[in-house]
Amino acid sequence: MEKKSIWKRIADSREASLVIVLILLCAAVSIRNPAFMTLSNLEEILKNNAVTMILALGMLCVLLIGGIDISIASTLAFTGMSVGLLFKYGYMGSTLLGFLLALVIGAVCGFIIGLVIGKGKVTPIIATMGFMYIYRGLAYVIGNSQWAGADALGDFKNFALGKYLGFGVINNVIMVTVICYIIFFFVMKWTKFGRNIYAVGSNEEAAAISGINVSRVKIAVYTIMGLLSGLCGALATTVYASAQPDMQTGKEMDVIAACVIGGVSMSGGKGSVGGALLGSLILAVIAKALPLVGINSLAQNTVKGVLIVVVIILNVITKRVMDKSALERREM
Amino acid sequence: MAGKSGRTISATPENVWKKQIFSWEGILVVIFLAVIVLCKLLSPNYTFVNVLREMPKYLTEIFLLFPMAYILMLGEIDISVGSIVCLSATAGCLISNAGVPFGAAAVLTLLVGAACGAVNGLILVKFPELPSMIITLGTQIVFRGIAEIVLGSGGSVSPTNMDGYRMIAGKIGPFPYIFFLVIISAVIFAVVSAKMKYGRSLYAIGSNRRTAFYSGIRVNKVIFIAYTLMGLFAGIAGLFLTSATYAANTTTGKGFEMDAIAMAVFGGIATTGGKGRMVGGVISAFIIICLRIGLGQINMNSQLILVIIGILLICAVLLPNITGSLRLKKRD
Numbered sequence: 001m002e003k004k005s006i007w008k009r010i011a012d013s014r015e016a017s018l019v020i021v022l023i024l025l026c027a028a029v030s031i032r033n034p035a036f037m038t039l040s041n042l043e044e045i046l047k048n049n050a051v052t053m054i055l056a057l058g059m060l061c062v063l064l065i066g067g068i069d070i071s072i073a074s075t076l077a078f079t080g081m082s083v084g085l086l087f088k089y090g091y092m093g094s095t096l097l098g099f100l101l102a103l104v105i106g107a108v109c110g111f112i113i114g115l116v117i118g119k120g121k122v123t124p125i126i127a128t129m130g131f132m133y134i135y136r137g138l139a140y141v142i143g144n145s146q147w148a149g150a151d152a153l154g155d156f157k158n159f160a161l162g163k164y165l166g167f168g169v170i171n172n173v174i175m176v177t178v179i180c181y182i183i184f185f186f187v188m189k190w191t192k193f194g195r196n197i198y199a200v201g202s203n204e205e206a207a208a209i210s211g212i213n214v215s216r217v218k219i220a221v222y223t224i225m226g227l228l229s230g231l232c233g234a235l236a237t238t239v240y241a242s243a244q245p246d247m248q249t250g251k252e253m254d255v256i257a258a259c260v261i262g263g264v265s266m267s268g269g270k271g272s273v274g275g276a277l278l279g280s281l282i283l284a285v286i287a288k289a290l291p292l293v294g295i296n297s298l299a300q301n302t303v304k305g306v307l308i309v310v311v312i313i314l315n316v317i318t319k320r321v322m323d324k325s326a327l328e329r330r331e332m
Numbered sequence: 333m334a335g336k337s338g339r340t341i342s343a344t345p346e347n348v349w350k351k352q353i354f355s356w357e358g359i360l361v362v363i364f365l366a367v368i369v370l371c372k373l374l375s376p377n378y379t380f381v382n383v384l385r386e387m388p389k390y391l392t393e394i395f396l397l398f399p400m401a402y403i404l405m406l407g408e409i410d411i412s413v414g415s416i417v418c419l420s421a422t423a424g425c426l427i428s429n430a431g432v433p434f435g436a437a438a439v440l441t442l443l444v445g446a447a448c449g450a451v452n453g454l455i456l457v458k459f460p461e462l463p464s465m466i467i468t469l470g471t472q473i474v475f476r477g478i479a480e481i482v483l484g485s486g487g488s489v490s491p492t493n494m495d496g497y498r499m500i501a502g503k504i505g506p507f508p509y510i511f512f513l514v515i516i517s518a519v520i521f522a523v524v525s526a527k528m529k530y531g532r533s534l535y536a537i538g539s540n541r542r543t544a545f546y547s548g549i550r551v552n553k554v555i556f557i558a559y560t561l562m563g564l565f566a567g568i569a570g571l572f573l574t575s576a577t578y579a580a581n582t583t584t585g586k587g588f589e590m591d592a593i594a595m596a597v598f599g600g601i602a603t604t605g606g607k608g609r610m611v612g613g614v615i616s617a618f619i620i621i622c623l624r625i626g627l628g629q630i631n632m633n634s635q636l637i638l639v640i641i642g643i644l645l646i647c648a649v650l651l652p653n654i655t656g657s658l659r660l661k662k663r664d
Contacts, residue, residue: 068465120650123603125409129590133642140635253469266463298481305473312466316459
């Protein structure tokens with residue numbers, strides 16, 4: 001078989017076009033406003049969008065197996081509130097313990113969803129919609145509609161300001177994001193589990209026949225999604241120095257949008273860690289750039305929505321053109 | 333009737349009544365009665381007149397249920413309806429504030445809704461590769477974004493001339509007008525989906541889109557009409573919501589799409605398409621509304637009510653699956 005040249009491979013890959021879009025976007029914004037490309041501004045962007053970026057990893061896995069999870073923002077609020085309240089009432093003082101607990105709570109939440117979808121055979125959107133109500137409601141109920149403010153969080157909120165995980169150079173929150181991405185990059189590309197996820201997503205029946213325990217993969221994926229939501233619950237609590245029951249409402253839609261822009265297919269089997277990263281970065285840059293280039297803050301949501309629609313429609317059009325040219329080449 | 337092979341095909345259904353009672357709709361009627369008895373026991377104020385008085389606010393969501401059920405039968409989904417409600421309610425208030433007589437303002441409100449729905453439908457028909465979830469996710473942000481722009485920094489508008497809105501909020505005896513409108517639409521939608529050509533093609537497309545296309549159903553037209561209807565009814569909901577709350581703001585209709593989907597799914601209409609009946613959706617809508625009113629009367633935390641509805645939703649989908657798989661195991 002003829003090996004493709006490296007240039008051709010780059011030209012064909014989706015990630016390359018996303019990188020170009022990202023670079024053009026950054027360039028355009030920095031021409032309008034030089035303040036954009038400063039190191040502190042970039043750090044701010046990454047820190048404030050760490051939650052979306054990490055959740056995009058979990059959503060990537062969920063979308064890869066052909067599922068969807070719209071309960072993540074509720075899981076996030078539930079874990080954030082649990083940890084925040086434990087700090088508020090003095091049951092806990094250690095930051096590490098706070099994070100571990102958030103991970104455990106999140107994983108349990110995700111595991112329950114996974115059981116309902118994997119074993120109970122409930123359609124993912126319905127199951128996660130139910131749990132969206134349940135976990136969000138629980139976030140209100142456990143706190144009795146109270147919230148944990150900055151003074152209540154004590155040392156925990158300083159995590160987002162510190163740099164000890166990043167060797168004194170990189171912010172802790174960004175470092176956590178980077179670690180998550182490195183782990184997922186390896187898991188999705190080179191481990192059996194990662195390849196199983198792709199296999200289940202491309203063809204569930206074929207995967208089952210070739211000996212993959214499909215329901216176990218599903219449960220694992222939703223548990224991972226829950227785990228990451230829990231992690232993000234803790235992260236959001238430290239970044240915004242408060243835990244409220246209505247925190248990050250509607251975040252799930254941002255995360256799904258980031259994945260779709262990054263080329264993750266909603267019908268499963270297609271998508272990569274790089275795509276998830278680039279998709280969430282593009283969304284983050286757009287959100288930050290709009291006020292910098294002088295678009296009224298009232299119009300930001302509209303512009304964001306239009307951009308999402310335009311990007312996915314452009315995707316389809318380019319795919320159609322590519323398919324057509326591939327067909328022509330074959331006919332010649 | 334003797335077929336070609338000489339076998340006779342009999343299509344007489346056996347034991348129609350038994351089938352009716354043990355169907356999901358039969359179970360729903362039992363649940364409905366149970367909910368009423370439960371609420372009656374819990375709250376002394378749970379009388380017929382009181383429930384009807386509180387109903388208009390909740391009934392607006394049933395308007396969304398009817399076309400949403402059609403869209404789910406098609407195997408599609410629309411999560412932008414909450415935003416369409418917001419946009420059309422806003423438009424209605426602004427138009428009537430501009431001095432337009434109420435009748436014309438009401439018609440324009442409905443037109444705004446229908447136009448939004450038509451946009452969704454048009455994009456979906458032109459780009460059938462795209463999942464409806466992601467398109468309506470984009471338009472969800474756009475429609476609410478437009479309302480945000482129009483409303484400006486205040487974020488809310490009330491009609492200065494309330495006469496027209498008060499008129500449609502009127503009553504005949506204890507029954508509000510909207511109640512009759514809901515019943516009439518329910519009957520029309522149920523008959524169309526069960527008996528008419530349009531309704532049957534919904535099921536055909538939902539079960540297998542390609543087969544439906546090759547058997548001569550104009551798939552695109554059916555889908556476009558369903559989405560435009562969805563928009564139109566979101567406009568109606570917006571109109572009545574304004575008459576119940578006397579204002580429109582940027583959070584109007586938030587989460588309505590999920591409530592409508594929950595009602596439909598609880599009523600046995602599967603999100604995978606081609607299954608379920610309108611009757612089930614309507615009964616389940618009244619179950620949820622009566623439960624909400626009853627639990628609201630004993631001052632239960634509104635978030636706890638959400639938890640209960642979430643659990644009900646998951647159980648409703650989980651139980652048939654579990655009993656089904658048990659039955660399969662027994663047969664093996």
